[in-house]
């Protein structure tokens with residue numbers, strides 16, 4: 001009897017179809033961002049690959065920052081905590097794009113002199 005109702009009630013069918021599509025979109029939209037961090041597939045930034053990165057002292061590991069040359073560096077600063085990092089805020093590993101270096105991805109543990117802490 002209820003199958004007959006579904007077949008003959010277009011509004012119920014439309015509602016069910018819409019609900020199924022909405023549920024699919026919600027599931028896709030809620031995937032963890034880190035699995036698809038913006039720009040993660042871009043080439044990894046290196047000092048030698050980009051003159052700006054060289055002048056700003058980009059290091060893929062913040063522990064390697066030349067603190068004499070870049071005294072503005074403070075221990076604990078890293079790309080994952082920078083407002084220009086396009087990955088998940090606070091990310092501790094992996095790569096994502098950076099607004100300062102379009103076309104490249106930066107290491108979440110990296111650092112450059114353009115670091116600006118997220119507020």
Ligand code: SF4
Nearest residue numbers: 079082098112114115
């Ligand atoms: S601007 Fe921020 S996210 Fe980009 S490389 Fe420098 S510290 Fe990392």
